[in-house]
Amino acid sequence: MTDGGSNGITGNRQMKESILEMSADLAWTVGQVAEAAGYLWQKGWAERNGGNITVNVTEHITDDIRRLPSISGRIPLGSVLPHLRGCWFYCKGTQKRMRDLARNPMENGSVIRIADDCAHYEIVADAPVAPTSELPSHLAVHDYLLAKGSPYRASLHTHPTGLVALTHCSRFLEKDAATGMLWSMIPETKAFCPRGLGIVPYMLPGSKELARATIQAIDDDYDVVMWEKHGVFAVDTDIMSAFDQVDVLEKSAQIYMAGRNMGFIPEGMTDAQMQEISDVFGLPK
Numbered sequence: 313m314t315d316g317g318s319n320g321i322t323g324n325r326q327m328k329e330s331i332l333e334m335s336a337d338l339a340w341t342v343g344q345v346a347e348a349a350g351y352l353w354q355k356g357w358a359e360r361n362g363g364n365i366t367v368n369v370t371e372h373i374t375d376d377i378r379r380l381p382s383i384s385g386r387i388p389l390g391s392v393l394p395h396l397r398g399c400w401f402y403c404k405g406t407q408k409r410m411r412d413l414a415r416n417p418m419e420n421g422s423v424i425r426i427a428d429d430c431a432h433y434e435i436v437a438d439a440p441v442a443p444t445s446e447l448p449s450h451l452a453v454h455d456y457l458l459a460k461g462s463p464y465r466a467s468l469h470t471h472p473t474g475l476v477a478l479t480h481c482s483r484f485l486e487k488d489a490a491t492g493m494l495w496s497m498i499p500e501t502k503a504f505c506p507r508g509l510g511i512v513p514y515m516l517p518g519s520k521e522l523a524r525a526t527i528q529a530i531d532d533d534y535d536v537v538m539w540e541k542h543g544v545f546a547v548d549t550d551i552m553s554a555f556d557q558v559d560v561l562e563k564s565a566q567i568y569m570a571g572r573n574m575g576f577i578p579e580g581m582t583d584a585q586m587q588e589i590s591d592v593f594g595l596p597k
């Protein structure tokens with residue numbers, strides 16, 4: 313059961329300053345999101361309100377939190393996502409900046425719960441900050457992950473400059489062309505992003521088509537998906553792991569760019585050297 317669509321801004325909120333005080337695990341997880349948001353800003357991947365983060369925090373929700381009233385009324389998801397029944401998410405707010413979220417995660421994001429009909433959600437805490445406009449596509453990905461039995465709980469969308477620049481070259485849009493180049497720049501990239509970089513052709517940001525194509529790419533076995541001329545969408549167990557996968561890929565893009573800027577095309581590691589990495593690290597594929 314949910315608590316219905318009242319605007320119950322009072323209630324427990326007078327007793328509790330923040331939902332984060334009701335669950336140490338939730339507070340830690342939201343703290344990780346804030347730390348990652350700060351990195352996105354520092355790295356120049358999150359201009360203005362660019363980028364989105366959603367994290368499935370259901371496992372950190374206590375019975376006391378479940379009894380909190382809605383502060384938003386019921387808001388349609390735009391589709392039915394059956395595997396999200398009973399799920400709770402921390403979501404970056406729409407039009408909010410990563411650099412602000414880094415300092416004040418509960419003023420620039422909110423905790424929501426999915427209604428029992430799996431077609432609506434309600435904002436529960438701390439303030440009625442509307443979630444990212446990309447919420448339907450993020451939640452569609454979470455729905456897919458749960459359906460598949462995946463342990464992944466975090467999704468990240470950001471604009472890493474080097475990786476986005478690569479997608480302005482059609483050669484790197486061919487399947488696994490960018491992956492091969494990026495893996496060959498430095499051994500750690502293959503070791504720590506072993507599934508490589510999926511590619512999704514340009515589609516309107518926020519569209520259902522883009523969400524579907526992203527899920528298809530994840531289903532094809534990628535953890536990090538590149539949206540042509542836009543940004544990456546990454547999933548992993550937690551937000552830091554998702555961030556790390558993007559970070560190692562972007563490192564390789566920067567090495568490639570540095571070589572090109574020095575006037576040569578980087579040679580890259582040999583196929584044998586990369587195969588050795590796979591063997592030693594026991595990587596998939």
Ligand SMILES: [Zn+2]
Nearest residue numbers: 362363542543
């Ligand atoms: Zn974007």
